[in-house]
Amino acid sequence: MPAKETVIEVNSLVKKYGALTAVDNISFKVKSGEIFAFCGPNGAGKTTTVEMLECLRVPTSGSAKVLGLDISKRSDLSKIRSRIGVLPQEFNTFELLTVRESLKFFGGVFDKHLDADELIKIIDMEEYSNILYKNLSGGLKQRVGVAISLVNDPEVIFLDEPTTGLDPKARRGVWEVLQDLKKSGKTVFLTTHYMDEVETLADNVAVILSGKIVAEGTPRRLISKYGGHQTLVVEGGGESTYKVLKNRMKDVELEPNGDVLAKIHSKSDLSDAFTALNENKVDYDRFSVRGATFDDVFLNLSGKKIVEGKLE
Ligand SMILES: Nc1ncnc2c1ncn2[C@@H]1O[C@H](COP(=O)(O)OP(=O)(O)OP(=O)(O)O)[C@@H](O)[C@H]1O
Numbered sequence: 372m373p374a375k376e377t378v379i380e381v382n383s384l385v386k387k388y389g390a391l392t393a394v395d396n397i398s399f400k401v402k403s404g405e406i407f408a409f410c411g412p413n414g415a416g417k418t419t420t421v422e423m424l425e426c427l428r429v430p431t432s433g434s435a436k437v438l439g440l441d442i443s444k445r446s447d448l449s450k451i452r453s454r455i456g457v458l459p460q461e462f463n464t465f466e467l468l469t470v471r472e473s474l475k476f477f478g479g480v481f482d483k484h485l486d487a488d489e490l491i492k493i494i495d496m497e498e499y500s501n502i503l504y505k506n507l508s509g510g511l512k513q514r515v516g517v518a519i520s521l522v523n524d525p526e527v528i529f530l531d532e533p534t535t536g537l538d539p540k541a542r543r544g545v546w547e548v549l550q551d552l553k554k555s556g557k558t559v560f561l562t563t564h565y566m567d568e569v570e571t572l573a574d575n576v577a578v579i580l581s582g583k584i585v586a587e588g589t590p591r592r593l594i595s596k597y598g599g600h601q602t603l604v605v606e607g608g609g610e611s612t613y614k615v616l617k618n619r620m621k622d623v624e625l626e627p628n629g630d631v632l633a634k635i636h637s638k639s640d641l642s643d644a645f646t647a648l649n650e651n652k653v654d655y656d657r658f659s660v661r662g663a664t665f666d667d668v669f670l671n672l673s674g675k676k677i678v679e680g681k682l683e
């Protein structure tokens with residue numbers, strides 16, 4: 372297979388707001404046709420970075436190319452804008468226009484644009500085309516936002532936290548649209564603070580903390596590099612399981628729901644745990660092994676968890 376073309380290339384990019392360095396010397400590449408996740412907590416510098424790539428904010432130093440065009444070169448700006456799609460963070464559009472009317476309006480802004488009904492099909496909202504924007508659920512509003520970002524049939528789409536605040540079902544609806552965009556050959560640049568979103572969608576991910584990229588690669592690679600140990604889960608094991616395992620293994624925890632979690636440090640840990648539970652005739656519901664997830668990657672990189680975007 373030929374090597375994929377680089378569509379975004381960022382080199383030593385810096386953005387300062389007065390004394391604050393919001394984006395601190397970051398470099399990365401995004402390949403054609405991939406979903407690239409830019410993942411970090413509130414205030415990490417995600418929006419600042421995306422908006423520099425969208426030519427909306429001017430970098431303090433460093434450089435970036437989008438589709439081979441220079442974001443700092445005046446003559447390239449309109450060329451970049453005509454070939455990218457943008458869904459800003461916390462996007463909203465005209466409350467009193469229907470889905471189709473909104474898409475027609477935004478189409479009218481560009482000489483060359485996709486037809487409203489074609490866009491409605493892409494976001495799988497045919498049955499909502501005559502509904503007023505204000506009457507849509509949060510997830511459907513976001514899908515309209517994605518459709519608006521597609522009116523000029525862009526090659527690269529920037530989506531700033533497209534699923535923040537949505538319930539799990541609505542988030543999956545947006546994910547499906549993004550997966551379809553990828554299938555149709557678009558490059559998707561997505562910011563998020565949801566670890567499951569990274570794991571489900573991203574071909575590549577960069578983790579940004581306080582303006583710096585602290586890890587980059589495929590989610591799978593980062594999980595094996597930074598995810599840490601697998602965990603033995605004894606569901607419904609309770610106090611008795613906890614006591615038995617505590618004598619044999621390091622890092623054993625009893626959860627409030629009665630599950631017992633134990634970090635697996637070596638292959639013999641598993642058989643030792645199993646033997647100990649049998650010897651002591653301990654009662655439990657289920658014995659399973661949980662692999663590391665992207666949550667563990669983030670926890671190990673930052674020392675903290677992200678809860679609703681905030682580091683805790
Ligand atoms: N126009 C601005 N002027 C001054 N400071 C700013 C400006 N925009 C952002 N900042 C600051 O820069 C830092 C990075 O902000 P940014 O919005 O890029 O983060 P983010 O990762 O998008 O966060 P969130 O998840 O909350 O959207 C924050 O400390 C923020 O307060």
Ligand SMILES: [Mg+2]
Binds near residue numbers: 418460531
């Ligand atoms: Mg932001």
